[in-house]
Amino acid sequence: MFDIKSFGGVIYGADYNPEQWPRDVWREDARLMNEAGVNLVSLGIFSWALLEPRPGEYDFGWLDEVMDLLHEHGVGVNLATATASPPPWLSLKYPDSKPVTADGVRLEVGGRQLYCPSHAAFREHVRALTRQIARRYAAHPALRMWHVNNEYGCHIDQCYCGLCAENFRAWLRGKYGTLDALNAAWGTAFWSQRYGDWAEIQPPRRAPTYPNPTQQLDWRRFSSDNILELYRLEVEVLREVTPEIPVTTNFLGFLPGLDYHKWAREEDVVSLDAYPDPSDAAPHLDAGMSYDLMRSLRGGQRWILMEQAPSAVNWRQHNAPKRPGLMRVLNHQALAHGASGLMYFQWRASRAGAEKYHSGMVQHVGPERSRVWREVRALGQELKSLSALTGASVRSRVAVMFDWDNWWALELDSKPSALKLMPLVRKWYAALRGLGQNVDFVHPEADLGAYDVVALPNGYLLTAGAAGNLRAFVQGGGTLLTGFFSGIVDEHEHVQLGGYPGLLRDVLGLWVEEWAPLQPGETTAVRLEGGEEVQATQWAEVIHPDGAQVLATFTEDYYAGGAAVTRHAFGAGQAYYLGSDLPQYTLAGLLEGALRGAGVPLCHVPEQLDLSVSTLDGAQVLHLLNVHPTRPLTLRLPEGGARLGGDDVSSQTVVLAPYAAELIRFRGEVDLVAVQVLDQEPVADKRQAGLPVPG
Known part of the structure; x- marks a missing residue:
């Protein structure tokens, strides 16, 4: 349904909020958009309070005028359903529509995304507004795409109110069918938690000590699905009224709260809001990771960078501007990683409100005296010569395995150590990019047939399906690299018995007896085969090879002499295991050896x-x-x-x-x-x- 060719080249534009400005500015905006090469704007994202000033009373006059003006100037519209920020009257009319935190605090009016995703009246108002907008603009010639809500889960990815508790129980009944099945999955024999009635089950609100881990994990799954229901509600209306218009909602990269593998299946094209910090030593690494995830979510389909900052943002403690030239090169990076659209938040920097110090394509000083304007205008002209890239594909021989279930499970409380997934993923990703590799991100149960090498920085939660997928991949000639503390639990957060890493023991040719997590700042020495000794961090393990070749050993503490890194021939492939968090250059060397062994061409790429x-x-x-x-x-x-x-x-x-x-x-x-x-x-x-x- 989404056809980038219909745009005539690379999509270029911004969020446009004309309701913040007097009418005499609108025509100047349209003229400047033409000057900058803008061909698409996102319109009406935060307009609910103006479009429906009172319940059931709609005012579309100003939006009609803007839509007509944009079409007159050849600018297409990515029209929002305007449901991202409910008007104050809705919270007054339905006080229980406001979300509740894990501590029982009901949030109040004054920000955005102030809604409980389970509230029936809120859902009905969302459906009604979406239908009104869809019917009114279905045939408008400026309409090119639907922008559903905005940044779902950015502020509220979990609501702990009674309505969500009811929906949670319904979700659990759908998943488990019976209380006996739920009790078995949740391990409720522990701490006298057995449930005898569905009504006894609550969200994992603040408790005297650790809530049940499987309850917490299912709650994260439910919360993502519950918000996804809101999205589907709007999409059903849009596809009923305008089946030919593509639909998207803007993702936030590696957002903890929403399982984007599920969400991406519901879009016609994936879109991303990306705000790498210009003050970071390597902002392009975080940006590149998000770009590659977006491309991967729909099997290599090109995607849209829906929001980025032309220069500085407003919401960090210290907001660095993008130095001259950085904005352009990061946009080139998005194109290289599969984007077909480059857009900003926002078109014109606001005079008032919480984001008034967020940069815009048109800055407070106006276009004539603005360095930022000169850069965004120049890029818009340059993009006209890069239209061919919208037909390019980005193919990878290397994949990083990543999924939200594992992320949620790994970072639950009551673990041997407080491990964080994203620093590990970033470290492995940086090493692969430093070897010149395009990188895909794949779900553990996805088809791996296109890849020579699969990296699993951590697979703490590994389903039987995922383990079977990896086994078949290695057996068929693939190369797998697995990080420490992997293969530990199943989808219910139950430990796989018999020695870690559970269902991958035969593939990796080893079993792990116990872990020895390191304290913050503590290191452990690892000797490599060449004799060099390096200092590893975070983690050590007592590893027993069972067919695997030892590539590196620990040299300290009671596990001295034990394997730290192994390689195992399994079927026609190779499987590596890393029992500690190795230094970056050592990890890169290991990955290089694995890539060369798999016949993958590479080169050495400096971080810059x-x-x-x-x-x-x-x-x-x-x-x-x-x-x-x-x-x-x-x-x-x-x-x-x-x-x-x-x-x-x-x-x-x-x-x-x-x-x-x-x-x-x-x-x-x-x-x-x-x-x-x-x-x-x-x-x-x-x-x-x-x-x-x-x-």
């Missing part, structure tokens, strides 16, 4: 370079982005390259200025091995890491 490969009309495009503000990079490239839409590269040596982007097209596949960075600082390779390269 974002390198990606996309496929376009039988050729490949090498995207080279220097994300450093002051330091240039000199690269040696394979022969036969030509700048996208331009001449042949006259020399194999290319100098990338700070914040520069080069797109080099090659006939056939890029010889990734031939890409060399000539002036980088020394990078970790297999010799420095002391790890062998199989085969």
Whole structure:
């Protein structure tokens, strides 16, 4: 249903909030949009209170005027259903529609997303408003896409009120059928928790001590599904009235509260709001992770960057602006990682309200004197020459396995140690990107047939289906790398007995007797096969190889001499296990050895370079982005390259200025091995890491 070709090139635009401005500004906005190359705006996201000033009374006059004006100037509309922020009258009329925290506090009017997702009257008002908007604008020529609600789960991803408790019980009845099945799944024989009536079951509100872990896990699943019902409610109306108009809602990258694997199936195109911190040493890594997740959620379909900041945001303790050039290079990064649309929050920086210090395409100083305006206008013109990229695909031979069930389960309380998933995922992702790899993110039970290497930084919760999937992948010739504390529990948060890592013991060729979590700041020494000793953090294990080859050993404490890293031949493939949190360069060396053993081409990429490969009309495009503000990079490239839409590269040596982007097209596949960075600082390779390269 979603066809990027209908936009005539890369989507470019912003959230547009004309209701914040007098009418005489609107026509100037439309003129400036044309000047900047804007072809789509998101409209009406926070307009409920104006569109329905009183229950059941609608006022669309101003929105009609803006829709007509935008169409007159050739700007399409991603029209919102306006349900993201209920008007104050709704909270007054239905006080129990306001969400409740785990501590029993009912939140109050003054912000946004003030709603209980289970409240029946709220849902009815949402349905009614959506139908009114859909019917009124179904045939409007400016309408290009539906924007459902906004950033679901950004502020309220769980509501603990009595209405949600009722819905939770209904959800549990649907999942388990009987109380006996629920009691077995929740392990309620522990602490005298057995339930004899569905009415006895409550959300995991604040309790005297740890709530039941499976109750907490099911609550997270329910909360994601409960909000997804709200989305489906609106989508049903939109597809009934306008079946030909594509539907999206904007995701927030690695948002803890919503299972985007489920959500993405309900969209026609995935869209993302991404706000990497410009003050971070490597903001492109967090951005790239989110970009690759969005591309992966619908099997490689190109996606839309729905929101980003033109410069600074307003909601961090310290809000750094994007230095000149950073905005452009991060947008090039989004295109390289599969985006077909680049949009901002917002078009014009607000004069009032909580986000008045959030940057806009049009800043407070006005366009004539604004560095930000000059940059966004220049990018809009540049994008006209990059339309071909909307037809490119981004293919990966490497995948990182990631799912929300595991994230939720790992970070529940009452664990051997307080482990966090995202720092591990980021570390492994950075290492793979540093080896020149495109990276997909896959669900544990997804088809793995397209990949040579699968990385599982942590798989604490591993279902039988996921374990079988990994077993078949390795048996068929794939290479698996698994991090510590994996394969521990099933989908009910019950421990797999007989030795960790449970259902992967035969694949990994080992069993783990016990864990020895490290204290904050504590390290443990690990000796690699080459003799080098490194300091690992967070975790150690007592590992018993059962067919696996030992690649590294612990050298301290009671587990000294025991395996720390192993490799096991299983079927036609290889399975690695990492029993500790290794230093970044050691992890990179291990991953390099695994990639080489799997026959995956690679190159060494310094942190300041974002390198990606996309496929376009039988050729490949090498995207080279220097994300450093002051330091240039000199690269040696394979022969036969030509700048996208331009001449042949006259020399194999290319100098990338700070914040520069080069797109080099090659006939056939890029010889990734031939890409060399000539002036980088020394990078970790297999010799420095002391790890062998199989085969």
